[in-house]
């Protein structure tokens with residue numbers, strides 16, 4: 473069993489040899505230096521497409537969840553720096569399918585590469601890999617946890633388009649409970665602005681950002697406001713950050729294995745929770761979930777019985793991600809918020825509309841031609857420059873003198 477990962481702070485832009493698992497590792501000076509490196513990568517790209525600064529280096533890409541932008545931009549970034557990538561597109565082709573343990577798989581992959589970029593459906597799992605692997609591990613998204621390289625490109629885009637994040641208003645809208653990109657962006661923008669920031673979180677109550685995050689941002693000076701309608705905060709917004717309903721996370725394997733601790737939390741919510749939470753938590757629901765949880769923990773994950781029971785569990789469309797218990801009335805396919813040109817008429821003239829993508833109907837395609845929409849252009853492209861900068865820095869190099 474891998475030990476728990478404690479993120480080591482990255483000081484004064486010195487990423488050399490560091491894992492990059494959490495935005496909490498970053499100080500303001502580190503973010504500023506990283507962004508100088510990103511500026512340089514952008515210039516290099518515009519001038520000559522790339523720079524051969526990491527020849528012979530190998531970057532292992534280990535993605536256990538679907539990805540388009542994160543995966544392709546990391547591959548493009550590595551190759552534009554002269555590095556090669558090691559990539560097994562399908563788990564079927566790795567020895568895990570023969571029964572190899574996850575730990576051994578990580579250790580084996582780490583023997584061949586100089587850095588590993590990892591995405592995993594389980595929160596905290598990339599941190600475990602980082603603790604285990606003898607090479608730097610970069611978090612390409614872990615469950616409902618973090619997505620620090622995405623936050624880096626999002627914040628870079630805000631700075632590029634609005635000059636600074638300081639004093640600005642970011643409004644995040646959608647499934648903020650499961651969305652990892654919003655959590656990382658809120659944290660990183662707080663560090664960069666030193667708390668001189670307003671953040672509006674707009675979500676149906678059951679998908680609202682976790683309370684711990686609100687408390688953390690407030691303790692660092694951020695003016696945090698919660699809404700369930702987009703119309704009011706839209707008018708004052710400088711960066712509108714839209715995310716999708718995370719349909720696939722409405723019941724994930726980690727949520728299905730309900731242990732004693734989660735059950736105790738469910739009971740606590742029944743006792744002390746809000747009216748809304750209590751309504752969602754009928755005693756029969758708790759009993760059903762408890763029985764299923766016990767049964768699932770007895771069964772072997774590879775058996776058909778487990779798969780069937782697990783499918784039934786998903787069929788309930790309940791998510792029990794640790795503390796918060798959701799039986800949502802919002803179908804995962806519904807979009808309670810859809811950004812349209814009509815809605816954007818109420819937004820400032822100088823603001824930007826962002827989305828980490830994929831979008832699944834949250835932004836009307838008629839918005840794409842609005843000059844304020846950056847999601848299909850700069851925001852995506854910056855992903856490659858940011859990842860070039862991260863890889864170079866983690867390998868202990870820089871292009872700043874050369875640029």
Ligand code: NCD
Nearest residue numbers: 541542613653716828829830
């Ligand atoms: C996001 C992710 O994977 O967290 N996408 C991305 O990396 N650009 C957002 C999402 O899946 O909704």
